[in-house]
Amino acid sequence: MxxxxxxxxxxxxxxxxxREPEVYGRTTLDEIESACHSFAADHGVEVxxxxxxxxxxxxxxxxxxRGQSASILINPAAFTHxxxxxxxxxxxxxxxxxxxxxxxxxxxxxxxHLSYVSQVATGVICGFIIIGTKMAGVSPxxxx
Ligand code: DQA
Numbered sequence: 001m002x003x004x005x006x007x008x009x010x011x012x013x014x015x016x017x018x019r020e021p022e023v024y025g026r027t028t029l030d031e032i033e034s035a036c037h038s039f040a041a042d043h044g045v046e047v048x049x050x051x052x053x054x055x056x057x058x059x060x061x062x063x064x065x066r067g068q069s070a071s072i073l074i075n076p077a078a079f080t081h082x083x084x085x086x087x088x089x090x091x092x093x094x095x096x097x098x099x100x101x102x103x104x105x106x107x108x109x110x111x112x113h114l115s116y117v118s119q120v121a122t123g124v125i126c127g128f129i130i131i132g133t134k135m136a137g138v139s140p141x142x143x144x
Contacts, residue, residue, distance in 0.1 A: 010077030
């Protein structure tokens with residue numbers, strides 16, 4: 001059975017491509033998903049690529065990934081800075097977790113500097129627009 005990786009995307013990321021392109025780039029979420037699937041196929045990995053604007057849905061997917069996903073890549077979007085519930089759900093997973101942000105949250109508004117998710121993530125990649133998702137996928141830690 002192929003190694004399975006969950007790639008979870010939080011609120012407003014469905015608007016990528018047209019949402020503040022000067023911050024997040026012009027690549028759409030569909031294009032990111034296609035790139036992830038082809039990258040995964042090249043590496044014999046299966047990807048579940050999901051997006052939700054709802055905190056509870058993201059938590060349910062983290063629970064689903066628990067025990068069956070080799071790793072979790074997550075861009076929790078605005079929930080990064082607010083959600084102890086997502087942090088706790090990730091903390092209950094033993095799989096390596098990579099937190100990914102398109103923008104460099106540390107050079108933006110002060111409210112984006114706090115990430116609850118970083119406290120339980122194996123690693124964090126931010127500021128490389130869509131290349132970050134690829135970088136997270138190639139880390140040997142994430143594809144065990
Ligand atoms: C983001 C950064 C967050 O602060 C923001 O709320 C997002 C996207 C990023 O990918 O840069 O929605 O996670």
